[in-house]
Amino acid sequence: MLRFVTAGESHGETLVATVSGMPAGVPVDLERINRDLWRRQQGYGRGGRMKIETDKAHVVSGVRHGKTIGSPIAVLIRNRDWKNWTTTLPVEDFDDSSEHARPVNRPRPGHADLAGCIKYNYPEARYILERASARETAARVAAGGFAKLLLREFGIQVLSHVVAVGDVELERPVTWEELEALAAKDDVLLNCVDPDTEQRMKAEVDDAYGTGDTRGGVFEVVVHGAPPGLGSHTSWDSKLDGRLAQAIVSMQAVKGVEVGAAATAAASPGSKVQDTIHYDKGARRFFRGSNNAGGLEGGITNGQDVVVRGYLKPISTLRRPLESVDLPTREPASAAYERSDVAVVPAAGVIGESMVALTIANAFLEKFGGDSLVEVRRNHEGYADQVRRF
Numbered sequence: 512m513l514r515f516v517t518a519g520e521s522h523g524e525t526l527v528a529t530v531s532g533m534p535a536g537v538p539v540d541l542e543r544i545n546r547d548l549w550r551r552q553q554g555y556g557r558g559g560r561m562k563i564e565t566d567k568a569h570v571v572s573g574v575r576h577g578k579t580i581g582s583p584i585a586v587l588i589r590n591r592d593w594k595n596w597t598t599t600l601p602v603e604d605f606d607d608s609s610e611h612a613r614p615v616n617r618p619r620p621g622h623a624d625l626a627g628c629i630k631y632n633y634p635e636a637r638y639i640l641e642r643a644s645a646r647e648t649a650a651r652v653a654a655g656g657f658a659k660l661l662l663r664e665f666g667i668q669v670l671s672h673v674v675a676v677g678d679v680e681l682e683r684p685v686t687w688e689e690l691e692a693l694a695a696k697d698d699v700l701l702n703c704v705d706p707d708t709e710q711r712m713k714a715e716v717d718d719a720y721g722t723g724d725t726r727g728g729v730f731e732v733v734v735h736g737a738p739p740g741l742g743s744h745t746s747w748d749s750k751l752d753g754r755l756a757q758a759i760v761s762m763q764a765v766k767g768v769e770v771g772a773a774a775t776a777a778a779s780p781g782s783k784v785q786d787t788i789h790y791d792k793g794a795r796r797f798f799r800g801s802n803n804a805g806g807l808e809g810g811i812t813n814g815q816d817v818v819v820r821g822y823l824k825p826i827s828t829l830r831r832p833l834e835s836v837d838l839p840t841r842e843p844a845s846a847a848y849e850r851s852d853v854a855v856v857p858a859a860g861v862i863g864e865s866m867v868a869l870t871i872a873n874a875f876l877e878k879f880g881g882d883s884l885v886e887v888r889r890n891h892e893g894y895a896d897q898v899r900r901f
């Protein structure tokens with residue numbers, strides 16, 4: 512099965528993603544992966560760090576002559592900021608490192624700082640925040656890029672858009688073509704399909720800038736072209752809705768997930784929510800009256816677009832810091848401030864695409880898996896034929 516692991520610290524030398532289980536023979540278009548790395552860095556509300564970094568995927572294994580070779584893929588993304596941190600975070604234990612240490616003694620509410628210090632027995636939070644930081648998500652996007660390349664071979668695409676920033680919400684449905692147009696833009700504001708709503712979202716971020724505060728929001732990820740039959744109803748851990756939920760909530764700052772129209776459905780009568788079933792005898796295919804289920808019933812894809820949303824809490828680090836405690840003295844103190852984003856919903860959408868693509872690609876390989884793309888294609892075609900005859 513497709514598995515991925517990331518390594519790396521926020522200000523370490525490099526981020527690393529390894530992806531194993533990719534079949535051999537998948538064409539690798541690095542431009543696509545780099546484009547997603549760029550998209551992850553965009554959006555109104557980002558802090559100074561994203562101006563320093565220009566993320567590029569540096570593949571060191573698993574790809575030769577432009578195609579996967581079936582072995583684990585390792586990708587590096589260099590941290591340009593590392594040059595400013597070599598003496599703070601050296602790999603070697605050199606004597607004077609304490610002179611250069613940048614301890615984080617006043618844990619920031621909403622971060623892993625304090626819980627991590629207690630758990631790992633550190634007197635200050637530097638090593639905790641280095642790994643808890645969402646800088647790690649650049650590696651997720653690189654890994655997700657490979658999942659997307661595999662899915663594209665079978666006509667499956669994954670895109671995202673922003674549904675809410677703070678309490679400013681998009682109040683209309685979107686089309687797939689609108690999402691494609693958004694993803695092709697070279698100037699990303701808040702990645703919202705509606706320009707008026709996007710301007711109001713921008714005003715919301717401006718308000719946060721003005722008051723030293725932050726904002727959260729909601730992004731939506733859409734999977735277009737997935738066949739019916741990925742995931743399974745047969746056991747709790749094979750249900751694809753549950754697996755997508757874990758993938759999305761594992762993201763930094765994401766505290767909730769919604770599959771399809773879950774939130775409005777919970778407040779609606781059943782007659783208004785279930786997606787009625789119809790059959791087109793001419794085309795010999797089933798179709799639905801709506802897609803409130805977000806393409807998933809019983810944990811199985813039903814052939815409609817898969818739609819999941821991630822709910823982000825507001826960014827934890829505030830320019831007007833919250834109350835905390837100074838760890839050396841245990842006296843009350845303002846929380847530490849380290850260069851920070853103010854709102855990150857568009858970027859989170861891109862990371863969400865990667866997590867969803869990795870989850871869908873894994874379910875896809877469970878169903879159609881093989882050692883080479885040729886074998887996967889044969890399995891997929893056999894199933895497509897079976898579905899046509901159903």
Ligand SMILES: Cc1cc2nc3c(=O)[nH]c(=O)nc-3n(C[C@H](O)[C@H](O)[C@H](O)COP(=O)(O)O)c2cc1C
Binds near residue numbers: 621
């Ligand atoms: C793309 C992205 C960028 C983020 N940037 C920041 C940031 O600059 N400052 C900050 O305090 N939190 C930021 N966060 C959120 C923190 O990483 C996260 O809240 C923290 O690690 C604690 O994890 P938790 O919120 O999942 O519990 C970001 C999250 C994402 C998804």
